[in-house]
Amino acid sequence: MDHLFLIRIIVDGGIMMVPLIAFSVVGLAAIIERGFALRPSKVLCIDRLIELEGLIKQGYLEEAYNMVKDEKSPMLRIVKVALLHSGRDKHEIKEAIENAGRLELPELQKNFTLLNTLAVISPLVGLLGTVLGMMQVFSASMNDGGFNMAILSQGISQALITTVTGLIVAVPCLVFYNLYFRMTDNLTNEMEKYSLTLMNLIIRASEQSRQGIKIELPAAQTSTKEAVSKKSEITVSDTAHLYINGKEVNPNDLLPALQALFKSSSDQTLTIRADGKVAHAHVVHVMDIAKQAGFLRLSIAAAKPPSGHAEAP
Template identity: 30%
Template sequence: MKKLTIALFAAGLLLMGQTVYAQDSTKQTTEAVVVDSSDADMSIEEMIGNEDMAELAEMAAEDIGMHQELKNKFIEGDPRYMSLVAIVLIIGLALCIERIIYLTRSEVNTKKLLSDIEKKVESSDVEGAKTICRNTRGPVASVCYQGLMHINESAEDIERSIISYGTVLTSRLERGCSWIKLCIAIAPSLGFLGTVIGMVMAFDQIQAEGDISPTIVAEGMKVALITTIFGIIVALILQVFYNFVNSRIDRLTTQMEEGAINLMDIFAKVKAKSEK
């Protein structure tokens, strides 16, 4: 209740400040608008000045922004070919984001997980250790669960089972990466396709006009170069995301290997204690 009162009081002060500022601004605007009647017939250029008009025009041009510039280049590069590059970018980013979310959710605190499993195994509560693995997401917990399933077998059989199941989990982690690589390869290829088509358009126009004009050649060359640039940019963007995904996969694979090694050490320690 106290926090709510303070928040309402602060909001009231802010509202009062805005009201006073609005009144002052209105007053200043009214004073600035009042001019002599002799100045009423002056043009805007004469009142502002040519230099100020040039600065305003430059500021207006800058306000177009990068988004409008990209839109213009997209249209100049012929939407028929640029749309294909854009579709590849969207599909590639969707695959990358899906993999990043999946891999991020698969990461767990490996040390804590193995510590909990070790406590359960030392107290001969194998089912409790399995329950911990089932309730923990990620490939590390799955590898540990696979080892606990064969805890009564020999060390060689346990290791063989863990390695085989680890291969399956690694393939799950890499699911969709081949499609990302395909998008990386397709994007510049589509750009080069636009380049070839743009060159063909230029030569067709030269043939139709019967004369080599810089204007005719420039139009086709522009389409060619813009599509190539966008194709390479898309490939570079997807390559960065792909490398990030690969780094996450390598990290999880390393955690799986460390978890398997530590789990085998836990089994060996427990068996040594039981034999004594």
């Protein structure tokens, strides 16, 4: 019965009900789409930002970039731009972030114009349908030679259907347009806050990387035993075992062992040896501990078997 009543209303509303129904479908789709797109978890990705903050604080800018390079979140895309400009002047980084933010704003406001347009034109289309319906009613009454109040009232009632429908379509569109506009303002403010924080961290990490640890390319290997013996070396095996100058060290004792080595070292240079089988994370971990131990110069070299351990045949 309800379905038949709804169909009857649509039919009685006349031809202008067709665009109004189309407006309602399009408006509902836009409201649902923006509702999912503007979720803070999708726009800001707070969990990922916390991870990025930790990496950047430790100076792992490359690892941070690898984390965000394929992300689709607006906030993480801005972070990617900031990381791409790491090492440059503060004003250049800030300008790059601002430009990236301006590019993301239209994406956040997608379908806003559509909702606003539907909120404006739906009542007008409904009013047009009512006017056309009234014209038909009066025209039919005049052709019958007089006014029948019962028929006239019924005709006016039917003509007003389009006005009511237009308002039903317009009100939700206008409400959600204003709601989403406010949500976008709040998200933009949060993005600016996080961008400023990460920008300062990136600048600080870039300065530390220039002034602190210096990663040197491995020099040509010398064949003299004397040259090798003067160097401080740590070898990371493919089985995650650690050797300092050929002597195996427990990973839990790595920091005090490196601190002792640093105190006894004359040039304060540490050579880290590893091969392609070693996980990158293990090498980065060793570099971090070496920095804590006091080594400011690190040299990366290909791994060689530690003393006392023969190579596998």
